[in-house]
Amino acid sequence: xxxxxxxxLGKAGRLSHSDEQRESGKQQVIDTxxxxxxxxxxxxxxxxxxxxxxVTAITAELIDVGLIEExxxxxxxxxxxxxxxxxxxxxxxxxxxxxxxxVSHRVISVVVLDFEGNNxxxxxxxxxxxxxxxxxxxxMIMDALxxxxxxxxxxxSSISGIGVGLAGLVDAKRNFVYWSSSLDExxxxxxxxxxxxxxxxxxxxxxxxxxxxxxxxxxxxRNVSDFVVITIEHGVGMGIVIDNQIYRGSRGCGAEFGHTxxxxxxxxxxxxxxxxxxxxxxxxxxxxxxxxxxxGTGHRDLxxxxxxxRSGDQMARSIFDRAGRMFAMGLANVVNIFDxxxxxxxxxxxxxxxxxxxxxxxxxxxxxxQIDAPPPEVLVHNWGDLMWAKGAAAYAIEEVSxxxxxxxxxxxx
Amino acid sequence: xxxxxxxxLGKAGRLSHSDEQRESGKQQVIDTxxxxxxxxxxxxxxxxxxxxxxVTAITAELIDVGLIEExxxxxxxxxxxxxxxxxxxxxxxxxxxxxxxxVSHRVISVVVLDFEGNNxxxxxxxxxxxxxxxxxxxxMIMDALxxxxxxxxxxxSSISGIGVGLAGLVDAKRNFVYWSSSLDExxxxxxxxxxxxxxxxxxxxxxxxxxxxxxxxxxxxRNVSDFVVITIEHGVGMGIVIDNQIYRGSRGCGAEFGHTxxxxxxxxxxxxxxxxxxxxxxxxxxxxxxxxxxxGTGHRDLxxxxxxxRSGDQMARSIFDRAGRMFAMGLANVVNIFDxxxxxxxxxxxxxxxxxxxxxxxxxxxxxxQIDAPPPEVLVHNWGDLMWAKGAAAYAIEEVSxxxxxxxxxxxx
DNA sequence: ATTATTTTTTTTGAATTTCAAATTAAATCA
DNA sequence: TGATTTAATTTGAAATTCAAAAAAAATAAT
Numbered sequence: 001x002x003x004x005x006x007x008x009l010g011k012a013g014r015l016s017h018s019d020e021q022r023e024s025g026k027q028q029v030i031d032t033x034x035x036x037x038x039x040x041x042x043x044x045x046x047x048x049x050x051x052x053x054x055v056t057a058i059t060a061e062l063i064d065v066g067l068i069e070e071x072x073x074x075x076x077x078x079x080x081x082x083x084x085x086x087x088x089x090x091x092x093x094x095x096x097x098x099x100x101x102x103v104s105h106r107v108i109s110v111v112v113l114d115f116e117g118n119n120x121x122x123x124x125x126x127x128x129x130x131x132x133x134x135x136x137x138x139x140m141i142m143d144a145l146x147x148x149x150x151x152x153x154x155x156x157s158s159i160s161g162i163g164v165g166l167a168g169l170v171d172a173k174r175n176f177v178y179w180s181s182s183l184d185e186x187x188x189x190x191x192x193x194x195x196x197x198x199x200x201x202x203x204x205x206x207x208x209x210x211x212x213x214x215x216x217x218x219x220x221x222r223n224v225s226d227f228v229v230i231t232i233e234h235g236v237g238m239g240i241v242i243d244n245q246i247y248r249g250s251r252g253c254g255a256e257f258g259h260t261x262x263x264x265x266x267x268x269x270x271x272x273x274x275x276x277x278x279x280x281x282x283x284x285x286x287x288x289x290x291x292x293x294x295x296g297t298g299h300r301d302l303x304x305x306x307x308x309x310r311s312g313d314q315m316a317r318s319i320f321d322r323a324g325r326m327f328a329m330g331l332a333n334v335v336n337i338f339d340x341x342x343x344x345x346x347x348x349x350x351x352x353x354x355x356x357x358x359x360x361x362x363x364x365x366x367x368x369x370q371i372d373a374p375p376p377e378v379l380v381h382n383w384g385d386l387m388w389a390k391g392a393a394a395y396a397i398e399e400v401s402x403x404x405x406x407x408x409x410x411x412x413x
Numbered sequence: 414x415x416x417x418x419x420x421x422l423g424k425a426g427r428l429s430h431s432d433e434q435r436e437s438g439k440q441q442v443i444d445t446x447x448x449x450x451x452x453x454x455x456x457x458x459x460x461x462x463x464x465x466x467x468v469t470a471i472t473a474e475l476i477d478v479g480l481i482e483e484x485x486x487x488x489x490x491x492x493x494x495x496x497x498x499x500x501x502x503x504x505x506x507x508x509x510x511x512x513x514x515x516v517s518h519r520v521i522s523v524v525v526l527d528f529e530g531n532n533x534x535x536x537x538x539x540x541x542x543x544x545x546x547x548x549x550x551x552x553m554i555m556d557a558l559x560x561x562x563x564x565x566x567x568x569x570s571s572i573s574g575i576g577v578g579l580a581g582l583v584d585a586k587r588n589f590v591y592w593s594s595s596l597d598e599x600x601x602x603x604x605x606x607x608x609x610x611x612x613x614x615x616x617x618x619x620x621x622x623x624x625x626x627x628x629x630x631x632x633x634x635r636n637v638s639d640f641v642v643i644t645i646e647h648g649v650g651m652g653i654v655i656d657n658q659i660y661r662g663s664r665g666c667g668a669e670f671g672h673t674x675x676x677x678x679x680x681x682x683x684x685x686x687x688x689x690x691x692x693x694x695x696x697x698x699x700x701x702x703x704x705x706x707x708x709g710t711g712h713r714d715l716x717x718x719x720x721x722x723r724s725g726d727q728m729a730r731s732i733f734d735r736a737g738r739m740f741a742m743g744l745a746n747v748v749n750i751f752d753x754x755x756x757x758x759x760x761x762x763x764x765x766x767x768x769x770x771x772x773x774x775x776x777x778x779x780x781x782x783q784i785d786a787p788p789p790e791v792l793v794h795n796w797g798d799l800m801w802a803k804g805a806a807a808y809a810i811e812e813v814s815x816x817x818x819x820x821x822x823x824x825x826x
Numbered sequence: 827a828t829t830a831t832t833t834t835t836t837t838t839g840a841a842t843t844t845c846a847a848a849t850t851a852a853a854t855c856a
Numbered sequence: 857t858g859a860t861t862t863a864a865t866t867t868g869a870a871a872t873t874c875a876a877a878a879a880a881a882a883t884a885a886t
Contacts, residue, residue: 369582370684
């Protein structure tokens with residue numbers, strides 16, 4: 001009875017109290033399996049504090065509908081113990097295909113993952129214009145997705161969910177874009193526009209939130225319930241995970257770390273305000289300063305500037321030095337406010353070494369409220385280029401998972 | 414079968430999955446009643462999405478054990494509608510007496526509330542020393558509580574829970590104090606010390622968190638699930654409520670707004686670091702600056718400084734002006750990170766007008782990420798002197814409520 | 827080779843919770 | 857006085873979960 005198909009978003013209305021409770025067991029079990037990768041029933045029971053009897057019942061149903069499957073024990077057990085051998089369970093990859101799409105200035109990146117999170121195919125579509133009207137962008141996105149599907153040898157209709165990541169201010173709950181650097185218009189009901197092109201559920205969010213989701217599902221935030229992810233692309237982004245959920249704020253636009261003020265009446269930011277962190281650590285900010293303090297060597301791009309600093313250029317060093325200190329100050333503020341267990345500095349390119357350095361992290365630790373308890377762990381995670389798109393897919397996987405389980409509860413009559 | 418008595422903290426161990434669920438219905442109902450003040454069963458049903466049948470069952474049990482009671486309809490109904498009249502329910506004040514204690518530098522404030530939140534008695538015990546050893550402080554606290562009880566004409570043993578608020582870094586989960594300005598020692602297991610003096614459950618937390626609790630239960634945060642409270646006493650504090658719960662961070666010391674950095678290598682703070690917000694807006698910071706820029710008039714205390722500013726003194730004005738701008742900047746950062754629906758500027762004295770002014774709030778609004786959605790509402794709430802102690806009591810009320818319901822679930826065999 | 831032991835998983839029957847539907851209660855309206 | 861309306865309660869059924877018992881599947885011991 002394994003299913004592979006489109007999920008009906010229409011059924012996902014408000015649930016009654018009892019429905020929520022009924023759903024929670026299955027959701028908890030599938031989340032545990034996903035977090036663990038593969039895990040035996042008995043361990044699910046201890047992890048979730050659900051009785052073995054119930055775990056058996058729930059997993060049986062999930063296997064029945066094809067969302068999970070038993071792992072065939074390949075290797076003859078290393079540590080041979082007595083007793084009935086445990087049978088591990090895992091997410092069934094073939095259950096769904098999920099697309100993740102990241103729109104950046106020069107390119108639309110697409111990745112299609114299976115339900116387990118394995119890469120099926122990826123694709124990039126170069127963009128002529130960084131900023132365009134909504135309809136045009138929707139078309140480009142669907143083009144990119146279509147090309148990716150052809151490359152993978154399957155039809156777009158076999159995709160169960162699409163996650164889309166945008167730089168900007170997004171209300172994920174409503175699939176609504178207040179503002180994006182990729183769009184001409186403000187206040188766009190992006191979800192509605194994109195829904196015209198495809199019947200499958202669509203999930204739109206700020207790109208930094210999506211990276212946080214990716215870290216949570218596939219990355220260094222696995223099995224961590226509360227952490228903060230900082231990303232740098234063109235701007236500086238932050239994603240906050242509290243109690244296993246992305247914290248989004250009341251209007252859906254929290255975690256605007258990049259526009260946190262680090263200097264009263266400070267440097268001018270892209271956003272038109274002064275003193276934003278981004279105006280000190282963003283690549284454009286560094287290049288701008290390099291031009292101001294131009295010493296005749298004519299630093300043209302960031303690579304050159306980095307090289308100059310490495311080779312001892314005092315001007316260049318000073319620029320990176322200030323950026324690093326401002327970044328440390330911003331990070332310290334986040335720690336003072338959130339007291340997270342873990343901070344993940346997540347990057348797709350290594351060119352931000354100057355911000356992700358031990359020195360900066362050490363400085364941050366010094367600027368944090370000092371108590372006799374271990375300071376937050378800081379991990380630097382360099383993903384490949386597909387980081388952003390994978391984040392979008394991670395978000396969609398989680399949402400599709402929820403929808404699938406909700407549908408299951410409803411279809412049981 | 415109405416109970417009035419001490420709750421056994423010992424029974425409150427880890428609960429199984431099913432216990433948690435069993436508990437949730439009652440907890441939800443009692444929380445709804447408390448939030449509403451008084452509310453009919455049918456409205457509880459719609460608010461909680463629990464069926465009327467279940468609400469009847471749950472409320473019957475809660476009435477039976479004396480935690481809630483029916484409100485006798487005094488006035489003949491204003492809006493005379495057809496149909497069976499609804500009978501409102503409310504928390505039964507006599508169910509428990511709860512003490513809230515706030516330790517500040519010069520005084521220990523005690524308030525005893527009934528279970529509904531009504532003030533039964535309050536009391537202040539002046540302190541000679543602001544900072545003392547833990548045993549001494551425990552003794553002073555119990556003295557203050559004892560005196561308050563005598564004043565109220567009841568015995569200390571009739572109190573069901575004690576909340577204690579301290580300035581400093583506290584891990585509420587463990588009743589553990591990393592550091593407090595009222596204590597000589599660092600890293601004190603305050604809960605264990607205080608428990609030697611009384612058998613009833615004790616709940617210790619950072620004072621700003623407690624004010625947030627008070628706003629949530631009794632103040633302007635009533636019926637608001639997510640908001641931020643800023644408090645100013647000697648230092649600057651913040652309490653964050655996310656999804657109806659105080660956000661405490663991984664080590665229990667989040668929301669350290671006062672030590673958020675607003676200036677790289679800035680003014681020296683009490684905490685030994687530089688550039689903390691507190692070092693610009695705290696009373697000591699203002700006085701310090703006034704001395705530096707002493708113009709011969711010899712500003713000696715904050716009142717004089719405020720008066721000087723009002724009467725047009727340029728120096729004094731400039732001091733308050735900078736404090737206000739720094740405060741606005743800090744607030745803007747909080748908004749950019751949390752995107753709260755509501756910010757409550759909570760104060761016990763009116764002397765912080767210069768920070769809670771329209772001008773500062775307007776400035777904050779300008780420094781926030783601009784989107785076409787309403788900015789967070791900002792409310793100024795001036796409580797009386799008992800604000801801090803009431804906050805401590807609010808926390809204890811909520812915890813005792815949880816314990817009482819948990820006990821109920823257990824005692825049902 | 828057979829039995830004992832250990833551990834995981836499944837089955838079973840009971841307890842609990844919740845709800846929909848029917849019923850009762852308590853008011854006003856006609 | 858009876859009809860109507862709304863709130864609260866009762867009742868019986870459905871769903872969920874679990875403890876305890878049983879079964880399954882391995883190794884260890886004899």
